[in-house]
Amino acid sequence: MTEDIPPIAERVGDALRDREATVAVAESCTGGLIGSLLTDVPGSSDYFDRSLVTYSYDAKREELAVSRESLDEAGAVSDPVARQMAQGVRDRAGTTWGVSTTGIAGPSGGSDEKPVGTVFVGIAYAAPWGSGNSSTRVRRYEFDGSRTAIKRQIAEQAFEDLEAAVERGAP
Amino acid sequence: MTEDIPPIAERVGDALRDREATVAVAESCTGGLIGSLLTDVPGSSDYFDRSLVTYSYDAKREELAVSRESLDEAGAVSDPVARQMAQGVRDRAGTTWGVSTTGIAGPSGGSDEKPVGTVFVGIAYAAPWGSGNSSTRVRRYEFDGSRTAIKRQIAEQAFEDLEAAVERGAP
Numbered sequence: 018m019t020e021d022i023p024p025i026a027e028r029v030g031d032a033l034r035d036r037e038a039t040v041a042v043a044e045s046c047t048g049g050l051i052g053s054l055l056t057d058v059p060g061s062s063d064y065f066d067r068s069l070v071t072y073s074y075d076a077k078r079e080e081l082a083v084s085r086e087s088l089d090e091a092g093a094v095s096d097p098v099a100r101q102m103a104q105g106v107r108d109r110a111g112t113t114w115g116v117s118t119t120g121i122a123g124p125s126g127g128s129d130e131k132p133v134g135t136v137f138v139g140i141a142y143a144a145p146w147g148s149g150n151s152s153t154r155v156r157r158y159e160f161d162g163s164r165t166a167i168k169r170q171i172a173e174q175a176f177e178d179l180e181a182a183v184e185r186g187a188p
Numbered sequence: 189m190t191e192d193i194p195p196i197a198e199r200v201g202d203a204l205r206d207r208e209a210t211v212a213v214a215e216s217c218t219g220g221l222i223g224s225l226l227t228d229v230p231g232s233s234d235y236f237d238r239s240l241v242t243y244s245y246d247a248k249r250e251e252l253a254v255s256r257e258s259l260d261e262a263g264a265v266s267d268p269v270a271r272q273m274a275q276g277v278r279d280r281a282g283t284t285w286g287v288s289t290t291g292i293a294g295p296s297g298g299s300d301e302k303p304v305g306t307v308f309v310g311i312a313y314a315a316p317w318g319s320g321n322s323s324t325r326v327r328r329y330e331f332d333g334s335r336t337a338i339k340r341q342i343a344e345q346a347f348e349d350l351e352a353a354v355e356r357g358a359p
Contacts, residue, residue, distance in 0.1 A: 021336045042241075048232075049215070049223025052241040056219025057336050059295055067247035069240055070213075070223040076238035076281065080251075110247065124230055165192045165228050 025176040026054045026061075032183040033064040033114070040179065041110035042068035043081055043102035045093065046120040046136060050172045066110045071102070081105030094119050096137055099155045103139030115141035115153075116179050118171055122164045134160040136171045138178050140188040154188035196347040197225045197232075203354040204235040204285070211350065212281035213239035214252055214273035216264065217291040217307060221343045237281045242273070252276030265290050267308055270326045274310030286312035286324075287350050289342055293335045305331040307342045309349050311359040325359035 033040060042051050052068030055061050069080045074093065077083040082105050087097040099117050107115025120136025127133035136158050144150035156178060160170040182188050204211060213222050223239030226232050240251045245264065248254040253276045258268040270290050278286025291307025298304035307329050315321035327349060331341040353359050 021334060044220070044223075046227075047224070048227025048236075049220030049239050049241060052215075052220025052243075053218070053224050053339070056217075056241075056243065056293075057339070059335060061219075062243055065219075066244045067240070067242050067251065068220050069238070069251070070220060070227075071238050072223075072227065072233055073237045079280070080238065080240070109250070122227075163192060164230060168224070168228070 022057050023054050025173055025180070027058050029176050029180045029183070030055065030058045030061055030064060032180055036183065038113035038183060039064050039066055040114040040116060041066045041106045041112040043106035043115065043117040044068055044070045045072060045077070045102070045118060046122045047118045047168050047172050047175070048072065050168050051116065051118065051175055054172055054176070066112050067106075069106055069109075077102065081109070092131075094121055094131055094135060094137065096155045096157070099137035099139035100153050103141035103155075104153050107141040107143060113143065114179065114183065115139070116175055118175055120167075120171055122167050124164060132159065134162075134167050136160065136174075138171070138175050140178055140182045142182065142188045152188055193228050194225050196344055196351070198229050200347050200351045200354070201226065201229045201232055201235060203351055207354065209284035209354060210235050210237055211285040211287060212237045212277045212283040214277035214286065214288040215239055215241045216243060216248070216273070216289060217293045218289045218339050218343050218346070219243065221339050222287065222289065222346055225343055225347070237283050238277075240277055240280075248273065252280070263302075265292055265302055265306060265308065267326045267328070270308035270310035271324050274312035274326070275324050278312040278314060284314065285350065285354065286310070287346055289346055291338075291342055293338045295335060303330065305333075305338050307331065307345070309342070309346050311349055311353045313353065313359050323359055
C-alpha cells in the first residue's frame with residue numbers, strides 16, 4: 018500500500034527526521050500540493066507542522082505578515098514576497114525550516130518579465146535553541162507545461178531545495 | 189491543456205462563482221489536497237481565499253482557535269474539532285463558506301471507535317452582508333484503501349458536501 022508515496026517527499030521527510038528538524042510551508046501557486054505530498058508519507062506528523070495556503074493578497078498579509086508595500090511594488094510573485102512568506106511561516110510555526118512558493122501557474126497571468134511558469138521558492142532556517150542563527154534564501158525558476166504540470170514541477174523543486182538545505186544545514 | 193482539471197473541483201468552483209461566493213478551507217488529514225485540487229482550476233482565485241493545513245495540535249489551536257478541551261477530550265478526529273475548524277477558517281478569512289477535514293488517513297492511528305478511514309467533514313456558512321445568519325454542519329464518513337486513496341476520497345467527499353451546500357444555500 019506504499020507504492021504511491023512520492024519518493025522525494027519521503028527523502029525530505031527522512032532527512033528532517035534524522036536531524037530532529039521540523040518544517041512549515043507557505044504556499045501560493047502550489048495551492049496545497051506541497052503539504053499534500055509531504056503528508057502522503059506515513060508518520061509525516063513527526064516533522065510536518067502546517068502549511069498556510071495563502072492564495073489571496075489578504076491571506077498573505079494576515080497569515081504571514083507579508084507587507085503591503087512588497088505586494089504592491091514587487092508583486093505577489095517576487096523575491097521579497099517569497100522571502101517574507103518563508104520567514105513568516107517559520108516564525109509563526111516555530112519550526113526549524115520554512116518553505117514558500119509564489120509563482121504563475123497559468124494559463125493566464127504571465128508577462129514578458131514574469132512569464133507563465135515563473136516561480137520564487139523561499140527556504141528559511143533558524144538554528145534550534147534560540148541561538149539567533151537564522152537565514153533565508155530565495156531562488157527563481159521557470160517551468161513549462163499545463164497548470165497542473167507546472168504546479169507539480171514547482172513542488173518537486175521546492176522539495177529538492179529543502180532537501181539540499183537540510184543536508185547542508187543552511188538555506 | 190485542461191484535461192487534468194478535476195471535474196468536481198471545477199463544478200464546485202462554478203457553483204461558487206455563479207453565486208459570487210467564496211471559500212476557505214481548514215485541512216488536517218487531507219494535508220493540502222483540497223486546496224491543491226481547487227487551485228488546479230484556472231481562475232480559482234475568484235473564489236478560493238486560503239487553506240490552513242493544520243497538521244499539529246498547536247497549528248489547530250493557533251490558526252483556527254480550536255479549543256484545547258475539545259482536542260484533549262474528543263480528540264483531533266472528532267465532530268467538535270471539525271466544527272471549530274470550519275467555523276475558525278471561515279471567521280478568519282471572512283469567506284461565505286468554510287470547509288474542514290479531520291480524519292485518520294492511516295496506515296496507523298486507528299481504533300475500534302475510529303478506525304483508519306474515519307473522517308469528519310465540516311461545512312460552515314455565513315450569509316453575506318452581516319445578517320447574522322450562519323450555521324455549521326459536520327458529517328462523519330468512513331473510507332477504505334491506502335493512505336493516498338483515503339485522502340483522495342475524503343477530498344472528493346468534501347467537494348460533494350460543499351457543492352450540495354452551495355446549491356441549497358445552507359450547510
